[in-house]
Amino acid sequence: MSTLKTLNGNQTIAEAVRQVDPDVMAAYPITPSTAIVETIAKFKADGLISGEFVCPESEHSAMSVCIGAASAGGRVMTATASQGLALMWEMLYIAAGLRLPIVAGIANRALSAPINIHGDHSDTMGARDAGWIQIYSENCQEAYDNFIQAFRIAEHLDVRTPVLVGLDGFIISHSMEVVQVEGDEKIKDFVGEYQSVYPLLDTSRKITVGPLDFTDYYFEHKRNQMAGIENAPGVIQQVGKEYGEKFGRYYGFFEEYRMEDAETCIVVMSSAAGTCKDAIDELRNEGKKIGLLKPRIFRPFPAKEIALALKGTRAVAVLDRSACPGAFGAPLFTEIRNALYDYDPRPKVVNYVYGLGGRDIKVEHFKDVAEKLDKIAETGKVEEIYGYLNLRE
Amino acid sequence: MVKLKDLAQMEDRLVAGHGMCLGCGIPLIFKVVLRATEDPLVIANATGCLEVCTTIFPRTAWNVTWIHSAFENAASTIAGVEAMYNALKRKGKIPKDKTIKFLGTGGDGGTYDIGLQALSGTMERGHDVVYLCYDNNAYANTGGQRSSATPLGASATTSPAGTHSPGKLQWRKDLTKILTAHNIPYVAQASPSRWQDLYNKAKKAFEVEGPAFLNVLCMCPTEWKYDESKGVELAKIATDTCVWPLYEVENGKYKLNYKPKEKKPILEWIKPQGRFRHLFKEENAWVLEEFQKKVDEEWEELNRLASI
Amino acid sequence: MKKETWKELTIGTINLEAGNSVKNLTGTWRSGHKPEFIEEHCIQCFFCWLYCPHFAILVEDGEVKGINYDYCTGCGMCAEECPSKEKSIVMVKEEVKLAEGGTE
Numbered sequence: 120m121s122t123l124k125t126l127n128g129n130q131t132i133a134e135a136v137r138q139v140d141p142d143v144m145a146a147y148p149i150t151p152s153t154a155i156v157e158t159i160a161k162f163k164a165d166g167l168i169s170g171e172f173v174c175p176e177s178e179h180s181a182m183s184v185c186i187g188a189a190s191a192g193g194r195v196m197t198a199t200a201s202q203g204l205a206l207m208w209e210m211l212y213i214a215a216g217l218r219l220p221i222v223a224g225i226a227n228r229a230l231s232a233p234i235n236i237h238g239d240h241s242d243t244m245g246a247r248d249a250g251w252i253q254i255y256s257e258n259c260q261e262a263y264d265n266f267i268q269a270f271r272i273a274e275h276l277d278v279r280t281p282v283l284v285g286l287d288g289f290i291i292s293h294s295m296e297v298v299q300v301e302g303d304e305k306i307k308d309f310v311g312e313y314q315s316v317y318p319l320l321d322t323s324r325k326i327t328v329g330p331l332d333f334t335d336y337y338f339e340h341k342r343n344q345m346a347g348i349e350n351a352p353g354v355i356q357q358v359g360k361e362y363g364e365k366f367g368r369y370y371g372f373f374e375e376y377r378m379e380d381a382e383t384c385i386v387v388m389s390s391a392a393g394t395c396k397d398a399i400d401e402l403r404n405e406g407k408k409i410g411l412l413k414p415r416i417f418r419p420f421p422a423k424e425i426a427l428a429l430k431g432t433r434a435v436a437v438l439d440r441s442a443c444p445g446a447f448g449a450p451l452f453t454e455i456r457n458a459l460y461d462y463d464p465r466p467k468v469v470n471y472v473y474g475l476g477g478r479d480i481k482v483e484h485f486k487d488v489a490e491k492l493d494k495i496a497e498t499g500k501v502e503e504i505y506g507y508l509n510l511r512e
Numbered sequence: 513m514v515k516l517k518d519l520a521q522m523e524d525r526l527v528a529g530h531g532m533c534l535g536c537g538i539p540l541i542f543k544v545v546l547r548a549t550e551d552p553l554v555i556a557n558a559t560g561c562l563e564v565c566t567t568i569f570p571r572t573a574w575n576v577t578w579i580h581s582a583f584e585n586a587a588s589t590i591a592g593v594e595a596m597y598n599a600l601k602r603k604g605k606i607p608k609d610k611t612i613k614f615l616g617t618g619g620d621g622g623t624y625d626i627g628l629q630a631l632s633g634t635m636e637r638g639h640d641v642v643y644l645c646y647d648n649n650a651y652a653n654t655g656g657q658r659s660s661a662t663p664l665g666a667s668a669t670t671s672p673a674g675t676h677s678p679g680k681l682q683w684r685k686d687l688t689k690i691l692t693a694h695n696i697p698y699v700a701q702a703s704p705s706r707w708q709d710l711y712n713k714a715k716k717a718f719e720v721e722g723p724a725f726l727n728v729l730c731m732c733p734t735e736w737k738y739d740e741s742k743g744v745e746l747a748k749i750a751t752d753t754c755v756w757p758l759y760e761v762e763n764g765k766y767k768l769n770y771k772p773k774e775k776k777p778i779l780e781w782i783k784p785q786g787r788f789r790h791l792f793k794e795e796n797a798w799v800l801e802e803f804q805k806k807v808d809e810e811w812e813e814l815n816r817l818a819s820i
Numbered sequence: 821m822k823k824e825t826w827k828e829l830t831i832g833t834i835n836l837e838a839g840n841s842v843k844n845l846t847g848t849w850r851s852g853h854k855p856e857f858i859e860e861h862c863i864q865c866f867f868c869w870l871y872c873p874h875f876a877i878l879v880e881d882g883e884v885k886g887i888n889y890d891y892c893t894g895c896g897m898c899a900e901e902c903p904s905k906e907k908s909i910v911m912v913k914e915e916v917k918l919a920e921g922g923t924e
């Protein structure tokens with residue numbers, strides 16, 4: 120039965136885990152995702168989940184346990200953040216390379232140095248080429264919904280690729296919200312039975328998993344690996360639609376907010392999109408034709424769909440919650456600007472980095488951005504292609 | 513007692529056509545160990561000589577279920593496989609009467625050094641797996657760099673002997689002791705030159721409930737630099753000089769499995785190996801003395817522990 | 821040997837053909853020496869089988885029958901460890917053929 124529960128982001132993930140009841144859960148506690156691991160441990164202690172819970176001595180081992188377990192042939196999840204994800208780095212590529220449908224909840228947090236426990240996207244953005252599907256959540260409800268859908272996406276036989284679900288550290292992981300939690304049976308039913316592909320535990324097959332490739336095979340295996348994530352878009356859409364039909368909340372690649380006749384647009388992911396919506400409402404009340412595009416899926420990047428949604432506008436500001444030192448813009452910006460290159464006319468696109476280390480972003484900051492966009496739209500000129508929000512200059 | 517003739521007629525789980533060196537000790541170890549259980553087996557192999565030389569795609573020398581994921585995590589990888597086995601067994605997805613055994617393995621690089629943390633974690637958590645370290649005293653797969661298992665005075669490419677250095681300056685880490693300190697049910701040190709002992713230990717390791725650790729000396733003609741046909745003899749000398757004592761610790765109880773009638777001087781171990789050649793220079797005489805002293809101390813300590 | 825295209829490979833970097841390394845004939849590595857088996861001296865102790873790193877000792881019907889030169893690398897371990905009074909395996913000179921590559 121569907122119920123309303125007051126939960127924070129970490130609890131929603133744990134709740135989803137309880138309902139899905141994966142076969143193996145292996146995770147190492149790290150702020151701000153610790154409570155996910157603790158809650159799962161408590162569920163296990165109280166007999167509410169039937170899978171194995173493994174608490175390894177590091178995140179590297181946590182992901183290694185996940186890899187062993189997923190190769191063995193069953194449903195697997197983990198959770199981590201920041202330095203923990205960084206310590207998993209090596210194994211993230213291997214999970215993707217072995218095409219293991221592991222699902223990870225990531226309470227997005229800044230990377231050291233300096234050490235900081237608050238929310239930004241440096242951790243998952245750094246892992247953007249690891250071969251994982253990346254889904255970002257605006258609030259607790261989305262974190263819950265995304266996490267459940269993640270199993271279906273990851274395990275789809277055409278995809279067989281790991282999925283991480285991001286929720287902003289503290290801002291979402293620790294904020295209480297009223298969340299619609301669906302019935303246990305309905306969730307189990309939605310997720311379905313796990314289908315294993317070449318499981319190690321079918322010992323009659325005697326397979327060799329993860330062999331060595333020389334120059335004659337590595338390239339082909341890598342290309343073969345990429346097919347999984349390339350097949351994901353259709354599955355993501357199908358699963359989002361099915362989820363909507365079942366539970367009333369539909370999901371696609373991104374959300375468009377008041378984009379109907381928008382001349383300017385702000386692109387921002389995750390929790391900041393919530394604040395941005397308030398800003399857009401105020402600006403719309405002031406008569407500004409501005410909208411918001413909130414990407415949900417960052418990998419595989421829905422380039423064509425985003426370009427089509429933006430191409431009719433005149434100026435776009437892409438807001439990144441991570442920096443990309445030395446690059447021509449931060450990750451989301453480079454993707455979006457690149458996606459628009461083939462369209463003519465196309466909007467001017469600028470980039471603002473915001474919120475590093477959990478720095479606030481408020482309605483007023485979005486309004487500043489809107490003002491700059493207005494100017495660009497009016498003059499057709501970009502003075503500064505790259506800037507920072509709410510930074511002491 | 514098991515006979516070699518019978519072992520020889522069992523199916524090979526590691527087969528011909530692998531690329532390990534002439535005279536390599538690794539296949540000898542695995543030939544025996546993989547016969548010590550008749551149950552289905554899953555192996556997680558750390559990056560290293562064994563992994564590289566057996567799985568060059570599209571060929572594999574493994575006639576048993578096998579996985580490699582990375583260098584430092586064979587122990588946590590096999591722990592994950594075992595966790596899934598437990599989960600699926602409990603859920604009835606694997607028949608109750610089916611038993612599968614789990615073996616994690618790596619060289620001294622993947623075990624003493626980069627994989628020590630993962631190994632420690634897996635042992636501490638009590639996964640029902642066997643971990644086997646084939647200790648060839650160096651990072652042999654990458655051309656013979658020092659490891660914490662490399663003996664004092666050995667010349668390795670990252671602890672080379674030179675006009676100002678007698679090779680490796682440190683005494684080796686006692687990994688078997690470290691594993692003993694994990695208070696797991698079974699820890700043993702073995703050598704391929706004593707196959708019966710190795711077989712018995714592997715059998716115990718597989719049969720014991722909970723984690724078991726085997727540290728097996730592994731001759732490496734390439735990095736030790738000796739006549740490749742003499743490897744078994746050299747491994748025997750290692751036990752006769754007590755450089756590599758054979759013992760086991762079962763539920764905390766030490767047992768010496770081999771006491772040489774006459775303990776041989778370490779020179780017999782050192783002389784045939786090119787990696788120690790420079791120790792015979794006058795200025796390095798102290799290394800040989802120190803080496804003998806340390807071996808004597810450790811042997812004495814082991815005898816003391818075994819007599820408790 | 822025809823190599824697969826990326827589409828033909830098994831997903832997940834897996835080799836499904838257990839033990840197909842037997843197609844790698846390591847015997848081509850031999851350089852100048854090979855073991856010779858002298859059956860009448862053999863006491864069937866199986867040490868050669870035990871200590872051969874390249875699985876090149878022929879065992880048939882529970883007896884050591886000789887050397888499989890397809891895999892024998894000529895390391896000499898078998899001859900070294902053969903304990904029979906008169907050696908049942910001796911290393912002999914072998915004219916070196918130019919290797920035709922390591923695989924069949």
Ligand code: SF4
Binds near residue numbers: 892897
């Ligand atoms: S020479 Fe070496 S490879 Fe050849 S049979 Fe003897 S032990 Fe095996």
Ligand code: SF4
Binds near residue numbers: 862867869884
């Ligand atoms: S080692 Fe020598 S005696 Fe023993 S089986 Fe082999 S050939 Fe025969």
